[in-house]
Every structure is written in structure tokens, then in C-alpha cells.
Amino acid sequence: MNAIDTAIREAASAIMLDKVSKSYDGTTEVIPPLDAELRAGEFTVVLGPSGCGKSTLMQMIAGPERVSGGTISFGTRQVQDLEPKQRGCAMVFQNYALYPHMSVFDNIAYSLKVAGMPKPERVERVEAVAKMLGLFDLLARKPGQLSGGQRQRVAIGRAIVREPGVLLFDEPLSNLDAQLRHDMRMELAELHRRIGATTVFVTHDRVEAMTLADRILILNKGRIEQF
Amino acid sequence: MGLARYPGDQFLTNVVRIFSETLIPQQMANSLVVAVGDALVTCVLSFISAYALVFFPVRWGSVVFALIPATIMLPLDIRVITTYQVASNVLSPINALLDITGVNGLIAQVFGAPVMLEWSVLNTHFGLIAPLVAHGTGTFLFRQFFLVLPRDLVKAARMDGAGPIRFLFDILLPLSRPSFAALFVLTFLGGWTQYLWPLVASSTPNMQTAVVGLARLAPDTEGVMPDFPLIMAGAVVVSIIPLVMIAVLQRYLVRGLVLSEK
Numbered sequence A: 001m002n003a004i005d006t007a008i009r010e011a012a013s014a015i016m017l018d019k020v021s022k023s024y025d026g027t028t029e030v031i032p033p034l035d036a037e038l039r040a041g042e043f044t045v046v047l048g049p050s051g052c053g054k055s056t057l058m059q060m061i062a063g064p065e066r067v068s069g070g071t072i073s074f075g076t077r078q079v080q081d082l083e084p085k086q087r088g089c090a091m092v093f094q095n096y097a098l099y100p101h102m103s104v105f106d107n108i109a110y111s112l113k114v115a116g117m118p119k120p121e122r123v124e125r126v127e128a129v130a131k132m133l134g135l136f137d138l139l140a141r142k143p144g145q146l147s148g149g150q151r152q153r154v155a156i157g158r159a160i161v162r163e164p165g166v167l168l169f170d171e172p173l174s175n176l177d178a179q180l181r182h183d184m185r186m187e188l189a190e191l192h193r194r195i196g197a198t199t200v201f202v203t204h205d206r207v208e209a210m211t212l213a214d215r216i217l218i219l220n221k222g223r224i225e226q227f
Numbered sequence B: 001m002g003l004a005r006y007p008g009d010q011f012l013t014n015v016v017r018i019f020s021e022t023l024i025p026q027q028m029a030n031s032l033v034v035a036v037g038d039a040l041v042t043c044v045l046s047f048i049s050a051y052a053l054v055f056f057p058v059r060w061g062s063v064v065f066a067l068i069p070a071t072i073m074l075p076l077d078i079r080v081i082t083t084y085q086v087a088s089n090v091l092s093p094i095n096a097l098l099d100i101t102g103v104n105g106l107i108a109q110v111f112g113a114p115v116m117l118e119w120s121v122l123n124t125h126f127g128l129i130a131p132l133v134a135h136g137t138g139t140f141l142f143r144q145f146f147l148v149l150p151r152d153l154v155k156a157a158r159m160d161g162a163g164p165i166r167f168l169f170d171i172l173l174p175l176s177r178p179s180f181a182a183l184f185v186l187t188f189l190g191g192w193t194q195y196l197w198p199l200v201a202s203s204t205p206n207m208q209t210a211v212v213g214l215a216r217l218a219p220d221t222e223g224v225m226p227d228f229p230l231i232m233a234g235a236v237v238v239s240i241i242p243l244v245m246i247a248v249l250q251r252y253l254v255r256g257l258v259l260s261e262k
Helices: A003-011 A054-062 A104-114 A119-132 A148-160 A178-195 A206-212 B011-021 B024-055 B061-073 B080-088 B092-101 B103-111 B125-133 B136-148 B151-159 B164-175 B177-193 B196-201 B210-216 B228-257
Strands: A015-023 A029-038 A043-047 A069-074 A089-092 A166-170 A198-203 A215-220 A223-226
Touching: A003 A178, A015 A054, A029 A054, A029 A069, A029 A215, A029 A223, A043 A054, A043 A206, A054 A089, A054 A166, A054 A198, A054 B151, A089 A148, A089 B151, A104 A119, A104 A148, A119 A148, A148 A166, A148 A178, A178 A206, A198 A206, B011 B024, B011 B228, B024 B061, B024 B125, B024 B136, B024 B164, B024 B177, B024 B210, B024 B228, B061 B136, B080 B092, B080 B125, B080 B196, B092 B103, B125 B177, B125 B196, B136 B177, B151 B164, B164 B177, B177 B210, B177 B228, B196 B210, B210 B228
Parallel strands: A043 A198, A043 A215, A089 A166, A166 A198
Antiparallel strands: A015 A029, A015 A069, A215 A223
């Protein structure tokens, strides 16, 4: 266990959804008012068919998508009106969304750089994360020179380097082949055991949900079917 | 005889005469200023307008975007007279506005004379460049490039805490480098070979561009034999810079125009 693990474990906060709803045009509700409490430090998988609103829900927790009604709290803080960077959560995207022109190091360090962290501290943090994810030898490479699994790990590194209390995954394994998917699943479970962030993982794969989750939230047409 | 494959023995003499007897060197400097200025400003304007149209929810955005390619359908050659009128007095629209609204009538009553603002940009480098820069091709090029970028890249940058300006400089600008190079070369060539506008907008030989100067080497007076060896040597000299430009930047040119490349 190192500094980053501890920092994330301490920052992990519960996510409270209180009558959260989303509607794009004001008449049809993508997500009708929805209540849920995701406990601190737990690995929650949101499972549901395509188009059931699980990605929308995720985006609302992360920030890029605004809520149409209701409140979202991390611990005791209400965050629904905050910008993504102020919420203290990080996200891993389905197609990784790495910055193609930056090296692995710069990709992971970018958020720290934006936040104005001094260089020596930045280097230290990035190297710690890279060691944890087995990326240390790849720091100078560009994303184009990496395999799918490695890119995935860079995306995870980019998310956890900020020591977020809440970690969000948007179908991160759907682009990988079967073998790699299996391996990454194991790695993710292992990672979660180590860092203990409150994790929300969106998927439509039942096996993935069963193997990874502490709790599973089943979503259908924006409604919680089972939690 | 047909076409001569190689320059004759007087080629160098004629090139030297271009540099010593004509204004072509100075006019090439003018061309360079016009072409580079045109290319730079066009790149910046296109980049910014495409950025606004693609990444921000602009009201009537698609209407605005539909109007932009319309500038391609109205090239300078068609609107040259209007452009000349505006360039001869950039402030004339303000005068017209004052006239129409009746403000000028009031001013004339109070101060004895109406306001007539005047600012001519004819025969200046600015006047040569400005009418060329607002052009839809670049906006179109950048827009198409931005649209093929993964949407999640924007979200990822936001999650990393980058605001619109940081995203522009740290992520979008480095990624757009090939598009920039392609647009720069194309606009540079367009600016360098521009004939009609520099011809009407510049009235003194030392403000004319190289292409206009080259045409002026042939005398307009009837019965006088043009100095063809001199003119041809001039044509070669004037073509060198765009050729070098293409030679140096052609791989970007291709990369920037092929949008599907990863």
C-alpha cells in the first residue's frame, strides 16, 4: 500500500441520488425520478440493456451531463451544479479517450498539470500510479504505440492519479477481446481491493457484473428494477 | 524547335536583370507579406469559427454554418467592385448608417456639417490582405476534422479540469497541426497567385505584388516588342517560392486533407 491508495481510500465517499431525473426535451423522461444510495468504498455495477439510461446516469454523476431535477451528493456535498473538475470524481471512457498527441506520462499527468501542481510532485505521483498499473516502462510512448489492454490501463491511471473519491467506468471492457477482458476484470477487482474508491461501473454484460460487483443495480428504461 | 527543355545561355543574365532592373524583388516581398498574412489570418479565423460551431451549442448554428460555405460561392472576383468601394473607405457603412437613421441630419443642424468619416486602406498591405481572409473553405476543413474527433475526448478533458481555452490550446491545437499546414499551404498559394485584387487595390508599383508586377513587365503601348526573355526569367523567379513551399509542406498537405487518418 502506498500514498495514493491511502489517499483514495480516505477520499472515498458515498453517492446519494435523490429524485434525480433527466429529460432532453422537457416532455419525455429518459430517467424518471430515481433514488439510490451507493455506499462509500463499494463497487457498484449498473447493469441494463442498451438505451436504458445507464450511460446518461453515469454522465450525470460525472458532470458532463446536467440533471433535469433532483440532487446528487458525494458524502455531504451536493455536487449536481458543480463543474466536473470540482466534483472530485474521475471517469474511464469506453474508447479510452486518451490524448493521441501526448505521451503516456503526459496523459496521466495532464489533470495535475491543469490543477497547477508543481513538476517534481507531479512526476512522483505519475510514477507511483504507473508502477501500480505496470506502465512504468511505457511512460514515454504515445497511445498509438500501445495495445488495447495497455491503453485501458493508461485510462485507468489517468483517472486515479487525481486520487478521486469516486471512480466511474463507462463500459470500459467492451472494446477488448475475450481473453483480455477476463484479465482486465481480474485486474480491476484487484485494483478496487487496493484503492477502495467508491466505484460505479456501467455495463450490459451480466458476467462482468457478477464477477466485479459488491452490489448490482439493474436499470431498465431509466427505472431501478433491482438493487 | 518546339519546347526548350533547358534554359538558354542568357538565363542567368536575365535573372540578374530581374533583380537589378525591375521592382520584382520588392514586389516579391509584398507578395510574401500578403500570402503569409492571408494564410495566417485565414487559419486563425477558420479555426476559431469552426471551434465555436462544433463544440458549443450555438443557437441557429446550422444556419450560420450554411452561410459560411456561401462565401465560397461569392469569390472576390464577383464582388470586386463592392470590395473596392469598402476598401476605399472602410467607414462608409457607418456613414450610411448615420445617414439612414437621421443622426447625421441632427448633427448637420447642430454643428453645421454632417459627419463624413473616411479611412482608406487601398494601397496598403492591410488592404491587400483583409478582403482575402474571410473564406469558408478553412472553416469547413476544420469543422469536418473536429467532427471526426471522438466526443469523449472533450468530456475527458473536462473531467481533467481543462476549460474551453485549455482544451483549445493543449488538445485541439496540437491535433489540428496537419489541417493547419494544409490550409496554410493552400491559402498561401492562393494569396501568392492572386491577381485581380492586388491589381485594383494597389496603385503604386512598390505596393504591387509580384504577379501583378510580372504582368506589368509587358508594355501596354502598341507596337513595342515585349522583352520576353526578361518576362520569362521573371516568371521562373516568381514561381520559386510557391514551389519550395509545396516541396517542404506537401506531406502535411496530403495528411491534412485525408480526414480519416488516425
